[in-house]
Amino acid sequence: MFDIFFVQQLVNGLSIGLIYALVAIGFTLIFGVLNVVNFAHGEIYMIGSFAGLMAITTFAPPLFVVILIALAAGALAGFGLERLAFRPFRRFRDEASLKSKAIREATLLSSLAVSIIVREIAEKIFGSNMQSIPQDYLLLKPIQIGSLSFADGQFLIFGLSIVMLGGLQWLLKRTRIGLSIRAVANNPMGAAYVGINTERTIIATFVIGSTLGAIAGLIVGLYQGAIFPAMGFVPGVKAFVAMVMGGLSSIGGAVVCALILGMAEAITTSFFAQGWGDLVAYLFLVITLIFFPTGLFGGGRERV
Amino acid sequence: MSTANLLDIxxxxxxMGEQSILNGLSLHVPTGGIVTVLGSNGVGKTTLMRAISGVYHSTSGSIEFDGTDITNWPSHRIVAAGLAQAPEGRQIFSSMTIAENLRIGGVGLSPQALAEEEEKQLQRFAILRSRYRQKAGTLSGGEQQMLCIARALMCRPKLLLMDEPSLGLAPKVVRQIFDLITQIREEGHSVLLVEQNARAALRVADYAYVMDGGRIVIEGSSTELSDDARVRAAYLGGHTG
Structure with missing residues (x-):
């Protein structure tokens, strides 16, 4: 079974896994800081894709400009999302409210609401069908290495993901804002005492997480040639599974699990029909929840 | 109303919800002083400390620090104004390294000032230097308390609030902490100390307040309070009359 086709599928799985990882990091960062799942993250992914596509159809800039535009759109959307769905529930600063489950669950619903509204607006404007993407921008030019053939999009995915994962590590370990994000995630009370501006830190977390998500959306849209308003749902679910498998607030865990997930899907589809791939994610989720309730990497509660 | 006071409450x-925790409390810390607040569990000492640091909001009254009204300011502005706290329960960043904990404490400093201040704290607490790259959660209770104090001092505060620094520590470590408080004052920081260990607190402080039911019930110089029959009976385990 270990033929050339199998190797090819593994590489495909790895590139999809990297995309899940980029989306999962956004989830994980926000979960780490606010202890809540951001249900609108899939829509950020979609917004990144559409922002890039609109730039392409209006003034056809070079690809890196398209990526920058998606990046800016993601940052802006993350900022707006936090403002709209999360900040209104942070008015209460006493300890009881900070620990309140009701307030946390309220943002669960408000982010879901924003997600539905954004998706519906996109369908109203663009229709729910796949958008047509100019041929020049599709990342499907074949590149032959030996007897293996890849698409140029895969190299872009590898390159960009590694740059972004590395950049994020640098940001979280070396910069002031990164340290603040980790401090708030580790101990919000302690963060207030040392003079960290928690509000600003939360906004930064949304902006960073959404930037990663939006770029992932753009590249996948161009690589798979599929940009449509509901495109964020499936990767959102996959990234959510990766986050849960990784232990909810461990970035490293989420990345590893996203890669496992992507590879497992690719292997599944090489043996079974295409539709079975999605089943793998749900299977992993169920197995994780039953046998590893704290996630595969959640034992030590190492956060962000 | 003297202008020599660094902190005027x-x-x-x-x-807190339906419950009133502080009921018209007034308190002053002079510049360069060590002031202690005594009282049993549940009289509102930690609430007072949290209100000063902006973690809790007050419903009325005022907090003036260094001539500026800081009532209900957000905590990060209060720290930036020069008022830091080593809080109850230490609240260190357990999954981050000692180095990172210290760096976060000096988050408002320039890189050069940060390096200087870090060196100063590592000189003071040799144990933190030897554990520099370790996760803070691996430290013992006493070491965590030292990290907590070092982290608070990183921002070069004019006033350091300390909430129960000796809680749960071995007697030898408690002595170290109280020696440290005197040393911190000599370096030019004023200190407001909340303590259960009234005897030790009265020994280092110049002035003391006793809290009950969310307000001050007794106040005076440390020597006065050490001799006060009520204080002796309630907090020093002595005999009345």
Whole structure:
């Protein structure tokens, strides 16, 4: 079974896994800081894709400009999302409210609401069908290495993901804002005492997480040639599974699990029909929840 | 009303939901002084400390620090103004390294000032230097308390609030912590100390307040309070009359 086709599928799985990882990091960062799942993250992914596509159809800039535009759109959307769905529930600063489950669950619903509204607006404007993407921008030019053939999009995915994962590590370990994000995630009370501006830190977390998500959306849209308003749902679910498998607030865990997930899907589809791939994610989720309730990497509660 | 006071709290009220925790509390810390607040569990000492640091909001009254009204400012502005706290329960960043904990404490400093201040704290607490790259959660209770104090001092505060620094520590470590408080004052920081260990607190402080039911019930110089029959009976385990 270990033929050339199998190797090819593994590489495909790895590139999809990297995309899940980029989306999962956004989830994980926000979960780490606010202890809540951001249900609108899939829509950020979609917004990144559409922002890039609109730039392409209006003034056809070079690809890196398209990526920058998606990046800016993601940052802006993350900022707006936090403002709209999360900040209104942070008015209460006493300890009881900070620990309140009701307030946390309220943002669960408000982010879901924003997600539905954004998706519906996109369908109203663009229709729910796949958008047509100019041929020049599709990342499907074949590149032959030996007897293996890849698409140029895969190299872009590898390159960009590694740059972004590395950049994020640098940001979280070396910069002031990164340290603040980790401090708030580790101990919000302690963060207030040392003079960290928690509000600003939360906004930064949304902006960073959404930037990663939006770029992932753009590249996948161009690589798979599929940009449509509901495109964020499936990767959102996959990234959510990766986050849960990784232990909810461990970035490293989420990345590893996203890669496992992507590879497992690719292997599944090489043996079974295409539709079975999605089943793998749900299977992993169920197995994780039953046998590893704290996630595969959640034992030590190492956060962000 | 003297201008020599670094911290002036006047008629402070704090409510938590239906419950009123602080009921018109007034308290002053002179520049360069060590002031202690004594009282049993549940009289509102930690609430007072949290209100000063902006973690809790007050419903009325005022907090003036260094000539500026800081009532209900957000905590990060209060720290930036020069008022830091080593809080109850230490609240260190357990999954981050000692180095990162210290760096976060000096988050408002320039890189050069940060390096200087870090060197100063590592000189003071040799144990932190030897554990520099370790996760803070691996430290013992006493070491965590030292990290907590070092982290608070990183921002070069004019006033350091300390909430129960000796809680749960071995007697030898407690002595170290109290020696440290005197040393911190000599370096030019004023200190407001909340303590259960009234005897030790009265030994290092110049002035003391006793809290009950969310307000001050007794106040005076440390020597006065050490001799006060009520204080002796309630907090020093002595005999009345």
């Amino acid at each position: 006047k008629a402070l009220h704090v409510r």
